[in-house]
Amino acid sequence: MQYKHFGAFLDLVGNGALNLQSFKKYVDYLSLMDYNLLELGLDDMFKIESEPYFGYLRGGYNKQTLREMEEYANSKGIQIIPCIQTLGHMDNVLSNPHYFDLCDIENILLVDDAKVDSLIEKMFIALRDAFKTDEINLGFDEAHYVGLGKYLDLHGYHDRFELLLKHLNKVVKLAEKYDFKVHIWADMFYKLANHGEYIAKNIHFAEDVVKKIPTGIGLCYWDYDTTDESVYDSMFNTLEEAGVEVWFGGAANTWWGYAPLNTYSMEAMKPAMKQVIKHGVKNVLLTSWGNSGHECSFFAVLPTLYAVRQYSLGNFDDEKIKQGFKSLFGLDFDLFMLLDLPNKNDYNPDLKNADSTCRALLLDDCFLGKRDLQLSRISHIPFGEYAQKLKDVSSEMGDFKYLFDNLSSLCFALELKAELGMKTRTAYSNNDKESLKELLPIYEETAVRIEKFKNNYRTVWMKENTPYGWDFHEKRLGGIVFRVRDCALRIKEYLSGSVGSIPELEDEILTYGVWSSMIW
Secondary structure (H helix, E strand, C coil): CCCCEEEEEEECCCCCCECHHHHHHHHHHHHHCCCCEEEEECCCCECECCECCCCCCCCCECHHHHHHHHHHHHHCCCEEEEECCCCCCCHHHHCCHHHHHHEEECCEECCCCHHHHHHHHHHHHHHHHHCCCCEEECCCCCCCCCCCCHHHHHHCCCCHHHHHHHHHHHHHHHHHHCCCEEEEECHHHHHHHCCCCCCCCCCCCCHHHHHHCCCCCEEEEECCCCCCHHHHHHHHHHHHHHCCEEEEEEECCCCCCCCCCHHHHHHHHHHHHHHHHHHCCCEEEEEECCHHHHCCCHHHHHHHHHHHHHHHCCCCCHHHHHHHHHHHHCCCHHHHHHHHHHHCCCCCCCCCCCCCHHHHHHHCCCCCCCCHHHHHCCCCCCHHHHHHHHHHHHCCCHHHHHHHHHHHHHHHHHHHHHHHHHHHHHHHHCCCHHHHHHHHHHHHHHHHHHHHHHHHHHHHHHHHECCCCHHHHHHHHHHHHHHHHHHHHHHHHHHHCCCCCCHHHHCCCCCCCCCCCCCC
């Protein structure tokens, strides 16, 4: 099967943006795997001369850098397509007071507003100046409350499908004015046609809605989690009925924490790609988002990128895929997959669940312990063993050794940190002051190990990304180190009698979230 576009999508907005050297390295790997497209999730991460707050203090790319990125990708046979937002997900823009009057509600732009229209046109002008490509992704996803904020106050209630379509047609005309062909994420069409539910069977767009969809537009059904082939089948049928250019967006999952979810991603992408082949979908993206601060390296999902490209060619043979990976990269597929290991636990023994246990337990407070109840319900997680496994194979992973060293140091910290709060609460509840005293050196060693992880993680960050955004992780991880040491100080004060209690350790810990068996 021939694909018009088979590409990857990189979220360069989620606090971290690849530096130019890493971008070129990523392009090189895509080229080796026979990808022909890379979408850049830019949103506001590009410079606009008349809008100085675009990319402000976040490392926004200037047009010279964007041109160099596109030229390099093109030289490797890869098209660059910018992805921006022209309705929702405008968090970084609309959180700036300079743009408050452009907000409808939350992170959604105010439609039917001249200032919003002007800003969007400036975006097109800047992108046209920076890129040669004739295609663009305009976003339009997850704008759940469009028309329900400032717009409602100004104009009263309007049918939100009508608002979406009206704004879409306006923006598409602007894009065409600057010689861009448009595709967007399709979830809002499904949701507004299906009472707010996105992924389901037998969704049909009303005929009057279909007639108002701009001619020639592409709609991208994105799905990162479904394992039921019949759902993919039905969702593709919906777009085919609408007569639009069909795109599919899958996942090379980097957004659940510090460790990738390669196994989980492949589990969903196998049925997805079988239906892509069945329906003859010509446009495919594998997305890697940077939720929660871009904690996971985009390079950590290389096995997923390779495997799904093989699925797209009809090769679903795991052993052949592993052999091909070894032949192409000189790296052992199964060893690379050990980067998933920090999220392995009783709930996720085969790593086929969406899970960010390692992140949750690192960030969990030693006294507040919101995840302690879930942790108490599963077996001890052998983070020490995980740390050693990752360390043992790191020397075999070539240019990616630093990724294994990083996650090894994370697991080394979690060997102590994961259960420290639970042990503290148990000792305090039992009035076991001797056990509390024995925990004090463990608190200090935990702080030392977390700081070591922070330093390793800094190596990853500075190697792959621009320096912008590191401040977020410096404060978060440094804050955890300070908090661990302060908890130890509180215990010392309690043991010395200078304080009579530790109130946080006396609160009952309730189930965290709606999924009582999940740690995340």
